[in-house]
Structures are given as C-alpha cells and as structure tokens.
Amino acid sequence: MPIRPILRFPDPRLRLAAEPVTAFGAPLEALAADLLDTMRAAPGIGITAPHLGILQRLTVLELPGENRLRLYANPRITWSSEEVQDHIEGSVSMPGVTETLQRPARVRVAYQDKDGARQTEEADGLLAICLQHEIDQLDGIFWIQRLSRLKRERVIKRFEKQR
Template sequence: MSVRPILRWPDPKLRLKAAPVTAFDADLRALADDLRDTMRAAPGIGITGPHIGVMARVVVLELSEASGVRVYVNPVVEWTSPEQTRHPEGSVSMPGVTEEVERPARVRIAYQDLDGAARVEEADGLLAVCHQHEIDQLDGIFWLHRLSRLKRERVIKRFEKLGRA
C-alpha cells in the first residue's frame, strides 16, 4: 500500500495508550498493509499503529522473510515466565540506537487476527521480546522506560548525537 511517516522520539503520542480495534474491515487491512510497508522501509522487524500516529492496537511483525509477516490486533500479554532474558532493543521511532533490555524469556499472548477471530500464541526468544516490546508501545510505554536512568540517558545522548551528525 504505502509507506507512512514514522513519529520520532520524543513525540508525546508515543506515550499514549492505543485504543482497542472494534472494526475488522478493509480499513484495518489497509492499515496493516501500510504498517508492513512502513516497517520494511524503516527498516525494522516490528511496528505498531502508534508508531505512525494511528492510536489503534495493531502490531505487525516480520522477524525474517522465512517467518513472514504476522499481524496482531488487540494483543495482550496473558502470562510471562519467571525466567528472564536480555536482548538488544531499539525502535523505528528512535533509529540508530539499541540497548539491552531485560524481560521475561517466554510469554503467552491473546490477540485477534484481521478477521476478528480470537487467537492465543506462546513465544520465546526474539518473538517473545518483540511481543512484549510492541505491546508496551501500545500501552504507551516506550522501550527506553524499561532501562535504568543511567542507561536511558546514555541512549538519549547517543540518539541526539546521531541527529547532529
């Protein structure tokens, strides 16, 4: 469909909670297509409605070509493992910087597909990290806020330096 502009940190919209999707129609499918195209152009492996200023609970992931594009509507984390893992994270809204974030190693999420059908998915590894990262974004929690104050300040300085370069 089309590549849309991505909101850049510190846009205040990135701190807003996205609204649940209630209409499973052609407009939702078009949004999912635009999110996919925007994510690929960024480039990134995950994107949400809020990243492009659309405050709807929609996530698009594409961890690899082999895994394909996955669309999650109204996702929520139902369960997290007590085991933790660390993985580098970043954002299409803050390109060029990453930092390790500690999160539960496994998750179970509930969501709807593009037709509105209820689904449940369990994940570990990178997929579990992405689910938590993107659902945080839908809840208005930007990934930086999962870092210690010191690490967050360092990431912000690196990002600001990139902007001046």
C-alpha cells in the same frame, strides 16, 4: 501501499495508550499493509499503529528468517515466565540507537486476527521479545522507559548526537 511517516522520539504521542481495534476486515488489512511497507522501509522487524500516530492496538511483525507477516490486533500478555533473557532492542521511532533490555523469556499472548477471531499464542526467543516490546508501545510504554535512568540518559544523548 504508501510508506507513512514514523513518529520520532521524543514525540509525546509515543507515550499514549492505544485504543482497541473495532473495525476488522478490509480497513484493518489496509492499515496493516501500510504498517508493513513502512516497517520494511525503516527498516525494522516490528511496528505498531501508534508509531504512525494512529492510536489503535495493532502491531505487525516480520521476523528474520521467516517468510510470513504476523498481525496482532488488541494483543495482551496473559502469562510470562519467571525466566528472563537479555536482548538488544531499539525502535523505528529512535533509529540508530540500541540497548540491552531484560524481559521474560516466554509469554502467552491473547489477540485477534485480521478478521476479529480470538487467538492465543505462546512465544519464546525473538518472537517473545518483539511481542513484549510492541505491546509495551501499544500501552504507551516507549522502550527506553524499561532502562535504568543512567542507561536511558545515555541512549537519549546518543540519539540526539546523531540527529
């Protein structure tokens, strides 16, 4: 599968909400394979179709230490814990810069699998962080929008400096 170009910050398409996936099966699996290859080449542990300029609600994750691909079509958070955790985040669309964000420690996500079957999953730890990060992207919320204005400005300056 081809490695596709990744949109880079501040591309305005990174702030657009994605449309629901409606075509399942082979077309979705082909896009997921391209996402996986592109994510690995970036490198990253999560990527969405909007990172490639494709406004569909699809994300793939491949977490360190796991030997499995996680595919989520049309994911949405249906519950999140009041307990929070800090985690260092970044983006394949803004490589080389990271910052600490605070997010709910646990979430429940409803989604569809590669065949369109409805699923529900509860997650904590790194998986919970990644799901929230990628679902934000599908909703048109780029990760730095979750930072304070001061931290956001610092991250942007660091990114511009390294370019």
